Amino acid sequence: MIDHSKPKHYALTMLPYPSGDLHIGHWYAMAPSDVRARYMRMRGYNVLFPMGFDAFGLPAENAAIQRGIHPHKWTMSNIERMRRQLKSMGAMFDWEREAISCLPGYYRWTQWFFLKLYDMGLAYRKKSPVDFCPKCNTTLAREQVWGEDRHCERCGTPVIKKELEQWFWRITDYAEELLDFSKIDWPERVVTMQTNWIGRSEGANVTFLSEQEDPIIVFTTRPDTLWGATFMVLAPEHPLVDKLTTPGHREEVEEYKYQAARQSEIERLSTEKEKTGVFIGAYAVNPVNDERIPIWIADYVMMTYGTGAIMAVPSHDERDFEFALKFGLPIIPVIDRPDGVAKSFVMQGTMKDGFADALTEAGIPFEEREGSLYVTMDRSQVERYIALAQAHVQPGSWIEVVGTGWAFIFADEVIPFDGVEAEQKILARCKELEPAVHDKRTVMEMLWGVEFYRDVLFHAEYGTMINSGPFTGTPGDVAVKKVIEWLEERGIGEFAVNYRLRDWLISRQRYWGAPIPIVYCDKCGVVPVPYEDLPVILPPDAVIPPTGENALKYHEGFLHTTWPKCGGPATRETDTMDTFVCSSWYHYAYLSPYYKEGEPAHADSTPFDPDEAAYWLPVDVYTGGVEHATMHLIYTRFFTKAMRDMGLVDFDEPMLMLRNQGIILAEDGFRMSKSRGNVVAPDDLVERYGADTVRGYLMFGWRWEQGGPWDPHGIEGVYRWLHRVWNLVLEPGQSASQRVSEPTEKEVADLRRWTHKTIKRVTDDMEAFAFNTIISALMEFTNALQKAKQTSLYGTEAWDEAIETLLLLLAPCCPHIAEELWARTGRPYSIHLQPWPEYNPDLAAEEVITLVVQVNGRVRARLEVPADITEEAAREAALSDPNVQRHIAGKEVRKVIYVPGRLVNVVV
């Protein structure tokens, strides 16, 4: 049936969720994609352009609760309506390949993939926190948690986090490979988003020990700052928290954990938010210097990042700095400032006379305000400054140098600020001399009080290590590497790569999804359903409880089963799979929907027809919204890589080219939504203007990748244009018999130039997804043809070529009107099976060009000259133009710049 000698083109547009009605946004995404699919077909490709429905998901259950309709019935009737609406678009969708993800013939293969991943060790079960409503006694999906206070969508009860056993897929095994985009042509934006999402960082895992010798592993990208780690922070959920918390702190810790569990990740990580945390009473030992450091818990540390514990280096990590300042924890600088800036504030009365003069003499810059000195110096001046300061400081006072060369200068000694011990000593002496600082808990807190110092107290850059025992003096560019080597030698740490990407949590505590094919056997434990027993059918008679709880948990028939291997009683897993699982492989399902339905599956089955796959895969062009950049588009890449490792496919990437369309907003500039009542209904537009006009307008009105607000007037322009095209082709013009004269050679050449120029423009724009300029090129061509129709060109061969070309170029965009005009002008069915017109560069070439003549870069003349004009002739013509003459009169021509075929610029 398909001529396999022709090249193939698999064009795919993201499948819709069957929400009820087709939205103008669906049209905006799909119609231009269809235009391109049709274009490729005319270019001689066999084109696969399928459509289906992402049919599992939460709204179906909400409808069931609110209106008493079963999710299956609700979904299928929505699909029926949307399918009808989709057909009104006039897209070339191959409906024979339609795939609906909630049908058993589809989801048994979704389950089959689960079993394969399970066999490969890529699926595992782990405790993980989920949002849970204590009143409804159910877990909630992310979109069911509302508002700043995170309350339950249904009953308004504040949501809590609850630890549940859930299924994960090891997408992190592929993290490194997912960072490689060399085999795909995807928008830079998506590549960047995915790269950030995966978030690879290099550093070290370092083992700290609690005083009870519990190992606490932390990941750090800055092992060079280890000597500045003055405390540790664990995520409130960290498993060691309970064990390490001392009785006196237990109550406070429990209270804090409860608070933290109620917050969302975004809130917890916000840098805007005031830092919170509590000390758990326990201490750890910093393995590099054996310092005893306190252990805190704080919500800015996430269990999901790294190991859920951090070493806090307040001197060189912004969040740690803020935290330490607030809670009075020591802050010891261990990396020198790369800029070498040092500051010293000299309060009036702390120094003997002559200090300012001594500084001037030494060339150390300072400002004097109200008797106090504000000294800002560079590294080379610090030593000299300290000496001068010590010589001049009054016995009852002190001054300090901060930023670089950190030191506290007293008349009798200089104490370098180089560690916790020094910190204690400095604090004690200062408090003795100055009662105003009695409440300062740390040196840094004291310094922070001086406004002048604030910009040099903290930095997060790489630099020479200081105050770091044996590493002091190690330059910043090798520090990380050297420290890691040293840690490895001593067995207290090792090089490590950390990813922000987490394993994919696929468990959903919902009814309307593909059941996870696992049973819990009383004897054998967690066991997979045999491949042959798939699908695990979602019981159609399940009753959705009004709370929204998972109906499967209450369906006795579903719940109780036997494990065939031992014949013993077993309970089914009641979690279903994330709908992103269904959509991760739908482009394979389209090849042969519901493949081998009714036949048992096996471990070595393929979920799709291998012959179809061999011909069509992979997807050549994928179009859809950029909002899927970090979810669906990562999951589907992971899926394909896993399928490759199962031996199902022999390529690495599912979609070779990706292009994103923007979003059509409502007329008011807001997102269209039923609640706002600003939705544009495509059905109404189709009824009023016809599908071709709607398609044309969606192409013409916006930059496709950008989108923008709907403009109800703009569509009229496209409507009028198509009317003009209709009349242009069908209304009789001056007929050949009445022709007063034959067209001149020039007239014919001009018309053919229009024709071939337009072919080139439209073809180039098709390749570039520049749909708006396709329509404007066709409009301009139409305008030119309307003028030509008034002349003796009408009815000539060149005229017929022009009309035929117009219709062919129009065919992908406005398939109905193009077909109709094609038929009415006596051409053979179907226009859509015609080859795309060929562009002839010789015919498109201009004979006459407009030569722009500038004097000093300003346009002074426009000359019509032959396109092949020589440089000499062009210069001569330019210089002899009267207006040009006028502007260069009395001035010396210094230079004449000639851009062939474009302009002459006379410089005077």
Next chain:
RNA sequence: GGGGAAGUGUCGGAAUGGGCAGACGAGCGUGACUUAGGAUCACGUGGGGCAACCCGUGCGGGUUCGAGUCCCGCCUUCCCCA
């Protein structure tokens, strides 16, 4: 706070290997046809000036014979991340 994209007439938007800014359309204006027009057709439409010309692509600099386009700094909006 970090990263990315974008700022062009009244509006949607054209034009980037630097070379006629505002294509095409909407809107508006004038005219024609018409009993009528929210139909159709024609013409006009960045600002200033009678004109020659001058000024104009978020703001300020720079490179260049020449900058919407390249470089530096800033402002605004949107998106992503924290």
